[in-house]
Amino acid sequence: MVTRYIYEQIKKDAESMCVELDWAIERRRTYLDNQIGHCKGKKKELFTYLANSNELEGELIIKGLNDWDKIIENYEIEKSLLKPNKNKNSNGITDEMIEKAKQYPIENLLPNPARRNMTNCVAHSPDKNPSMSIKNNYAYCFSCGFKGSVIDVAMKLNGTDFKSTVRELGG
Numbered sequence: 001m002v003t004r005y006i007y008e009q010i011k012k013d014a015e016s017m018c019v020e021l022d023w024a025i026e027r028r029r030t031y032l033d034n035q036i037g038h039c040k041g042k043k044k045e046l047f048t049y050l051a052n053s054n055e056l057e058g059e060l061i062i063k064g065l066n067d068w069d070k071i072i073e074n075y076e077i078e079k080s081l082l083k084p085n086k087n088k089n090s091n092g093i094t095d096e097m098i099e100k101a102k103q104y105p106i107e108n109l110l111p112n113p114a115r116r117n118m119t120n121c122v123a124h125s126p127d128k129n130p131s132m133s134i135k136n137n138y139a140y141c142f143s144c145g146f147k148g149s150v151i152d153v154a155m156k157l158n159g160t161d162f163k164s165t166v167r168e169l170g171g
Ligand SMILES: [Zn+2]
Pocket: 121, 122, 123, 124, 127, 131, 132, 141, 142, 143, 144, 145, 146
């Protein structure tokens, strides 16, 4: 859907321009409000011609009114999908914070350094012959099936919850 795309686009642009997503969303919402107000004004203006119009003019005016309605509706839909708190869960952890935390290298957390991307599993023990593979900062254990990001690994190692782990990893 177009509106979903717009959200993703704003998110991407906010990231690449290093601005807060909520701020960028608020800019877009303010713009949409202005556009909606502008369109409603135009619609109202057009409506005033209806009383003194002939049949043909009347048809064109009604078509024009419908067109303004469609434009306004599209703006309203986009606005309803661009909620500033959309990217925040109940813990106050944003997508940005999670993404930033995920950049923290798993290797820095490991008690024993990985060799050829393999290390002792953080989820089961004993794991004398290292079963946990680390690739692209993602862990997978070929013995117990544990898998996850650096956040999951840190939670296992430190016994911390998701929220504090994200914060500890710099998110
Ligand atoms: Zn394991």
